[in-house]
Every structure is written in C-alpha cells, then in structure tokens.
Amino acid sequence: MERSRVNLLIPGPTPLPPEVREAMSTAMVDHRGAEFGRILRDVLAGVAQIFQTTSPVLMFAASGTGGLEAAVVNVLSPGDRVLALSCGMFGDRFASVARAFGAEVIVEEAPWGCGIDPQQVTEALRRHARVRAVLVTHNETSTGVTNDLRGIAEAVRGSGALLLVDAVSSLGAIDLRADAWGLDVVVTGSQKALMGPPGGVFISVSPNAWEASKVARMPRHYFSFAMARDQLASEAAYTPFTPAIPVISALAVSIPMILREGLPARFAHHRRLAEMTRTGVQALGLELFAQARWASETVTAVRVPAGIDGKELRARLREQFGVAVAGGQGALDGRIFRIGHMGYVQEAQIVEALAALERVLAELGHRRSPVSSR
Amino acid sequence: MERSRVNLLIPGPTPLPPEVREAMSTAMVDHRGAEFGRILRDVLAGVAQIFQTTSPVLMFAASGTGGLEAAVVNVLSPGDRVLALSCGMFGDRFASVARAFGAEVIVEEAPWGCGIDPQQVTEALRRHARVRAVLVTHNETSTGVTNDLRGIAEAVRGSGALLLVDAVSSLGAIDLRADAWGLDVVVTGSQKALMGPPGGVFISVSPNAWEASKVARMPRHYFSFAMARDQLASEAAYTPFTPAIPVISALAVSIPMILREGLPARFAHHRRLAEMTRTGVQALGLELFAQARWASETVTAVRVPAGIDGKELRARLREQFGVAVAGGQGALDGRIFRIGHMGYVQEAQIVEALAALERVLAELGHRRSPVSSR
Numbered sequence: 001m002e003r004s005r006v007n008l009l010i011p012g013p014t015p016l017p018p019e020v021r022e023a024m025s026t027a028m029v030d031h032r033g034a035e036f037g038r039i040l041r042d043v044l045a046g047v048a049q050i051f052q053t054t055s056p057v058l059m060f061a062a063s064g065t066g067g068l069e070a071a072v073v074n075v076l077s078p079g080d081r082v083l084a085l086s087c088g089m090f091g092d093r094f095a096s097v098a099r100a101f102g103a104e105v106i107v108e109e110a111p112w113g114c115g116i117d118p119q120q121v122t123e124a125l126r127r128h129a130r131v132r133a134v135l136v137t138h139n140e141t142s143t144g145v146t147n148d149l150r151g152i153a154e155a156v157r158g159s160g161a162l163l164l165v166d167a168v169s170s171l172g173a174i175d176l177r178a179d180a181w182g183l184d185v186v187v188t189g190s191q192k193a194l195m196g197p198p199g200g201v202f203i204s205v206s207p208n209a210w211e212a213s214k215v216a217r218m219p220r221h222y223f224s225f226a227m228a229r230d231q232l233a234s235e236a237a238y239t240p241f242t243p244a245i246p247v248i249s250a251l252a253v254s255i256p257m258i259l260r261e262g263l264p265a266r267f268a269h270h271r272r273l274a275e276m277t278r279t280g281v282q283a284l285g286l287e288l289f290a291q292a293r294w295a296s297e298t299v300t301a302v303r304v305p306a307g308i309d310g311k312e313l314r315a316r317l318r319e320q321f322g323v324a325v326a327g328g329q330g331a332l333d334g335r336i337f338r339i340g341h342m343g344y345v346q347e348a349q350i351v352e353a354l355a356a357l358e359r360v361l362a363e364l365g366h367r368r369s370p371v372s373s374r
Numbered sequence: 375m376e377r378s379r380v381n382l383l384i385p386g387p388t389p390l391p392p393e394v395r396e397a398m399s400t401a402m403v404d405h406r407g408a409e410f411g412r413i414l415r416d417v418l419a420g421v422a423q424i425f426q427t428t429s430p431v432l433m434f435a436a437s438g439t440g441g442l443e444a445a446v447v448n449v450l451s452p453g454d455r456v457l458a459l460s461c462g463m464f465g466d467r468f469a470s471v472a473r474a475f476g477a478e479v480i481v482e483e484a485p486w487g488c489g490i491d492p493q494q495v496t497e498a499l500r501r502h503a504r505v506r507a508v509l510v511t512h513n514e515t516s517t518g519v520t521n522d523l524r525g526i527a528e529a530v531r532g533s534g535a536l537l538l539v540d541a542v543s544s545l546g547a548i549d550l551r552a553d554a555w556g557l558d559v560v561v562t563g564s565q566k567a568l569m570g571p572p573g574g575v576f577i578s579v580s581p582n583a584w585e586a587s588k589v590a591r592m593p594r595h596y597f598s599f600a601m602a603r604d605q606l607a608s609e610a611a612y613t614p615f616t617p618a619i620p621v622i623s624a625l626a627v628s629i630p631m632i633l634r635e636g637l638p639a640r641f642a643h644h645r646r647l648a649e650m651t652r653t654g655v656q657a658l659g660l661e662l663f664a665q666a667r668w669a670s671e672t673v674t675a676v677r678v679p680a681g682i683d684g685k686e687l688r689a690r691l692r693e694q695f696g697v698a699v700a701g702g703q704g705a706l707d708g709r710i711f712r713i714g715h716m717g718y719v720q721e722a723q724i725v726e727a728l729a730a731l732e733r734v735l736a737e738l739g740h741r742r743s744p745v746s747s748r
Binding site: 006008010014015021022024026027028029032033061062063064065066097100101102189197199200218219220221222236240241242246247324333 | 380382384386387388389390395396398399400401402403404405406407435436437438439440443470471474475476563565571572573574592593594595596610614615616617618619620621692698700701707
C-alpha cells in the first residue's frame, strides 16, 4: 500500500492539507532572522486566538507529553498537592508526570467511557485541603470522551487551585475558552486539530500561572516558560533553542486556514464528522465505548464485537482498504478500536471507512444485531 | 529576497538536499504502524553507525538542548558532583542544565577561542574527588572550536566519572567514536551534519550509562531513557510519545546518503569546506577567532575588523547577496561573525559567500592589511 493512499483516521497525527505539506518542504531558514521572527509571532498570535486568550502563547519543540511536563514543572514545587482528574490513559499520564517531579498526586477517577462529573471535582476539593493545582484532560483520546471542561473550571474556580489542561486532542476542534473559563495553563499539540505535523506544542499561560511560576521550584530548563517568554520578546533570537522549523512553516499555512474558516465553522465540522461516525458504526451493529453524554467530537471509540479479533479487524481495514484506525491502549487493547476525525479529515474519508468496515465485519462473520434489540 | 535563494551558512539549521526536503512533505503516517516502526529502526541503526557505537540509539522530539537535559537527568542524582568543561556558550549551557536539576557543578574553563586541554581535565579530576560525570562540548559552535574529545576521554577514563558529550554540531562531520573512546552519553541534533530539519535529537547510551540510569534520581518523564528503550523494543508502539514524523521521514533519506558516501568522505568534505573558509577569510585580511590548533571543521568564527559594525556587515551580506551568516552570541555579540559549513553545504556556496564578503567589506571601507604584516 503506497503511503499517500492511506485513509488516515487515527487520533493524530492527522492528514494534512496539501498546501501545508508543501510548506514543510520549503528551504530551511535562519531562525535568528527577522523573517522567521515575524512568521513565528504570527503563528503564536493565531494560536492564541484558537486558545481564546489574550495571554501570550509559548511554543516548544516536543510532543504533547513534553507540553504536559512543561505545564507541571513551571507552576509547581515538589511536595505540592495536585488533584489529577482521570478517565483514561492520558489522564493517568498527566498524573504520572506530576508524580515524576515530586508532586503529591491525588487521583480522582471516572470509569473509562465516562467523563469526570464537575460535582465530583467540587467534592474532592472540599475533601482535600491545600490542592495547588487540578490537572484535567479536555478530550481523553484513549476512550473517546470529552470532559465538561467549562463545568470543571467552575468547580475549581474560587478554590485557589490552578487549573492545568491537556487540550492536545481538542484545541481547534472543540470549544475551549482559556480566558473566559479561567484556564491557567492549556497545552496543545501541532499534529491534531491544528492540521500540522507532530513536533511542536503550544501552551497558553494565564497571569495567575505566571505568578505561580515565580515561586515554583520543580527543576526545569528546556521547558522553562520564563526563558521562552523572554526570548520571544528579544530582537535577535525568538526561541531559546532551535525551533522545529518545519512545524512552524506548516502552521504558518494551517492556522490562517483555520481562522479564515472561523472557530464556529471548525467546531461544526468536527461535530458533523463525529455524528456521521457514531451513526455509521451503530448502523453496522457496533457499540460505542463512550457514554453518549461524553462522546468526543474528535475521536470515536468503538467496542470490538464479541468473537471478533480486534487486531485482525484493523489489519484487514489497513491492508485491504488502506484505512488506518487505532487500537485500544492499555487495558482496552483488543477491546476497542478508535476512529480519529480531527483536523483535515473529510466526510468522504469517513464514508469510505464505514464502507470498508462493513465489508471487513462481514468477512469476519459479524452478524449485525437488529437495531430494535439495542 | 525569496527564501529559497538564501545561501544559508549559519551553524545550523543547515540547507537540506532536495530529496530530503521532499521527503518531509510526504503524507503523515500512522506512527503505531509496522511500516513506521521499520523506518524508525532503520534511521536509529544508521545513526548508531555514525555514532560508531553498537549500543542502541534513542530519539526524542526536541531540539539539541532538550537532548542535553535528557543526558543529565537520566544518569545523575541531585547533589552529584559534575565537572563541566566549558570554552563557550554551549559549554556554559550544558553546565546550566546540570545546575538546574540540582547537580553540584564545578566549571573548568578554557579562554574563548581555545579548547580544553586534556591535561587540565586530568588535573581537575585529581583536584576534585567524587566527580560523578564530566560534561563536554565536542564542537563549541559559539567560538568555532573543536575540543580534543579523544584526549579528554582518555583523561576521564579510569576516574570513575561518566563522560557526557554534546556532539550537536559535530556528529557526522567530525570523527567521534562513542565505543572506542568510551563516551557514555552522546547527544546530537537532526539539523546539523545529519542533514535533516530541526526537531529531533539522537542519544547514544553506553552500558555504564544504563547502569547509572538505574540509580539516578533526577526527576524525568518526557526524556526518560528507559521508557524510550522499552517502547522501541515493543511490537505495537515504537516511541513513548508521538514522534517528530517529518524529521524521521527526512532522516530516512539523509542518513543512507551519509552512509553511502561513507564517514571518511564526509569528514574530508567538512575539512575541505573549513580550509576553504579559513583560507578565504584570511586572504581578505580578516582574523580567525579560534586558535588554529582548535579550529572547527563545521563552523568558522571570524573577528569583525576594527571600525566595522558587525550587524551592518551581516545585514548587507544578507540583503545584497542573500548570504546568511550568524553573529556572535553573548559576550561575542558584534565582535565576531560565524560561517557555518556543515551538512549539505557545498563548496560553491563558500566561494559565493567569500566573494560577497569581499564586496561588503570594501563598501564598508575595510582596508585589507598586507599579509606580510600579520
């Protein structure tokens, strides 16, 4: 199967618009030159609009998890108590990062397939004194669940805790209002709904988080917010360390595309793709993994039907039809598969994937249960 | 000035071969798929040949400084004493990273423009007990100096200290034998002599360094060697976190190019470019910053002549001739300019830059001193 023919429906990296791919192959630039400074600042200003913040946005050459580490180490000290809200693998990972750097981590969980109830957050904050920060995953990619970030932010407000948000697989696809909702640190990646290649993270930092960073004592160097901010303001060099130039060249094209279309239209695009996907797989007699109330607009997790080998299902989709979907992670390995529909994914790709899925299910002997019995 | 016409002679990012640029714009791939696993492993095996090691090589999505952080945090504990050898800005930076994570850092310096004498290392290790690691910059980009890494490794051998090497601007251009010389952790970047875009670091880890990592207590998560090694060996996912796919696609083309040409030929290429550059600038009556004994094969630092504004010199080179060279960093700002000649840089580019330099110097009223007086 030739690579460019793959119908890439994993929850990131996502397919890229042709003009974005082309931008990556432009010549290398002098990253200390004025032209590059303009490009980088334009990209960051554009991304700030998507974060819906007036605070400056920082960029680091790293993948999403590096961004989570940056969020933690810049605003916390060893021994600080944090409340980690987790309903899947990425929630657990955020907790692990905080633990690795010496935070006292209290994990508040929801069953996989569900989101975190804001009421649960209110109660947890009442139960545990001195919580310095709450960690939350906006969109839990491993289960196809979107948390009620606005509700959670309301629950955290007034508690004195900072709110750190993993928005890696949501920003640009699902509404997120950093300023209006009072989100202190929000992390996203270049390779999901922002329609760029992997290799860059963007982080918005609220005035409260900047204050916290002044007293935070977790060790940091590469991911220092202060260094990144200071360099951005300098005339001679815009990032403390060599930036991921192809990522920036790509986003210099994709971010204006997103802003021209407008955030409401982008959110509607993702909602439409998600609804098509959910309706389609249910029509094939498959069950969704996430409860409807929390179903994600960027990734749909589907239960592998009894008697079917999930690995075989995905291999056939890939080999016979060029459709790449993701498997389950951790405890969900083999039990679910996941269809990503974020960024530049088009409706035709979903239609094609559903048709392929129908064929492969039939080959594997899956009998569609009558819809009335469900 | 159209970007693609720039004669990019900064000490990285470097110009890329057309086929490497093209590779970056290929479609995104499923980074959990078998095809990607093969590509990544081939790239890492190729890079290991350039490190001249049989130990596995790890990759992280980050820039060079992120790689230095990885080297430090995986093998050291807070309070560990390290000897940081510094003869420029990048040596100082390596020391700062270790300090940020709680090492007790003893800095052993050489004057800028000189390298570290191995004898100095022997004496420093005699003077200071319990040195857990020695940090060294193989090629100091800020001053155009290459350290005698082999000699320094001999001085460290038998002391019980680990040797951590910043080879960001040397690997692939200057001989470095990780196994034969007993280098414990060696870090390089994708964007210098490896002829890729920025955004990836490669790290070789010796058996001794692996042992040290088992007891090292500096906090780490994103840059964990153990996680990277374990994932690489897994069947289902090859990197703990989303890899920098365009960097890997690019290096999947450039590394075989390097290996086909052969390391001796690559080293000779860099030596030739460096000699052309040094001879050329001296013929224009300019002075080299680095002492001849330590002159780098990948970057030449040149003193800005008295009475000439270094910033103006560089601006004219760039605006009138499309030649991008770098300025001085830190204390050398305005006092030197630096010509990078690494990776895909061709001899014609150096000839063109020297011709442009001659014109700009004449415009700025520089009088060439008679060679006999020097």
